[in-house]
Amino acid sequence: MTNWKAIDLDAKTWIKEAGQHIIQSFSKGVTIETKSNANDLVTDIDKNTEQFFIRKIKENYPNHRILGEEGFGDKVSDLKGIVWIIDPIDGTMNFIRQQRNFAISIGVYEDGIGQIGLIYDVVNDELYHSIKGNGAFLNDLLLSPLEEIIVSEAIIGMNATWVTENNRIDPALLSPLVKHARGTRSYGSAAMEMAYIATGRIDAYISLRLAPWDIAAGIILIQELGGIASTLKGEPLNLLGQNSLFISKPGLHQEIMKNYLNDGKW
Numbered sequence: 001m002t003n004w005k006a007i008d009l010d011a012k013t014w015i016k017e018a019g020q021h022i023i024q025s026f027s028k029g030v031t032i033e034t035k036s037n038a039n040d041l042v043t044d045i046d047k048n049t050e051q052f053f054i055r056k057i058k059e060n061y062p063n064h065r066i067l068g069e070e071g072f073g074d075k076v077s078d079l080k081g082i083v084w085i086i087d088p089i090d091g092t093m094n095f096i097r098q099q100r101n102f103a104i105s106i107g108v109y110e111d112g113i114g115q116i117g118l119i120y121d122v123v124n125d126e127l128y129h130s131i132k133g134n135g136a137f138l139n140d141l142l143l144s145p146l147e148e149i150i151v152s153e154a155i156i157g158m159n160a161t162w163v164t165e166n167n168r169i170d171p172a173l174l175s176p177l178v179k180h181a182r183g184t185r186s187y188g189s190a191a192m193e194m195a196y197i198a199t200g201r202i203d204a205y206i207s208l209r210l211a212p213w214d215i216a217a218g219i220i221l222i223q224e225l226g227g228i229a230s231t232l233k234g235e236p237l238n239l240l241g242q243n244s245l246f247i248s249k250p251g252l253h254q255e256i257m258k259n260y261l262n263d264g265k266w
């Protein structure tokens with residue numbers, strides 16, 4: 001039997017320590033590089049933070065594998081055994097430009113099943129955490145199960161990109177949702193937006209292009225609270241590839257799927 005409580009405790013200790021290093025970097029300056037395109041950024045802090053987690057995990061759990069955004073982990077092509085899925089800084093552009101609105105995201109999976117989800121909003125010292133079946137917490141506060149809400153009362157997290165010309169979705173599909181919702185928000189960190197659903201700060205989050213490390217922790221957290229996570233076509237998420245993401249409070253997910261997304265037939 002895997003001792004998830006012990007792993008969770010270690011992960012929380014490490015995530016706080018990593019957060020301290022990140023805070024210290026604010027006064028030192030960071031080195032910025034671009035990845036796939038001019039808006040796809042990475043810093044030495046993203047890389048150092050990922051390497052920090054890998055060192056800790058390998059020392060303490062040598063048979064666990066690690067899938068990390070910056071590529072210092074293992075070549076993971078299946079989810080057998082225990083796999084840590086890590087985004088050392090989710091919201092790198094915010095980290096660089098705002099020194100806020102970013103998070104560390106860690107999901108721990110066993111044979112493809114999410115067991116531990118951690119999202120750490122470093123600057124606000126807000127640690128969202130969940131062990132499957134044991135509830136979800138913000139720091140020491142037990143979070144309540146998510147309640148149903150309707151579109152006209154809901155705040156939807158979504159990047160404006162998806163209602164402009166783009167090569168992933170017809171902007172006409174999502175624009176009625178933007179119009180009918182109580183409001184929309186875009187924070188620029190998928191992990192943080194999912195954490196905000198957990199606390200009720202927003203009610204759903206939509207993105208057309210996310211990687212496993214963006215979503216691994218958030219889906220554990222939200223499912224623990226009774227929320228629903230799928231692709232924008234309503235399909236199950238794949239933690240080994242790119243996905244669209246539609247994660248939401250219950251009720252709202254069904255309403256949007258049916259009335260705005262033609263039950264995934266688009």
Ligand code: 2AM
Nearest residue numbers: 040089090091092093188189190191210
């Ligand atoms: P990142 O900061 O870790 O790269 C921004 O809207 C959100 O989308 C962030 O969570 C960001 O994660 C994620 N994202 C995923 N792929 C991206 C890409 N190619 N370029 C920029 N952001 C990306």
Ligand code: CA
Nearest residue numbers: 040041069092
């Ligand atoms: Ca990135």
Ligand code: CA
Nearest residue numbers: 087090091214
């Ligand atoms: Ca990310």
Ligand code: CA
Nearest residue numbers: 069087089090
């Ligand atoms: Ca990242």
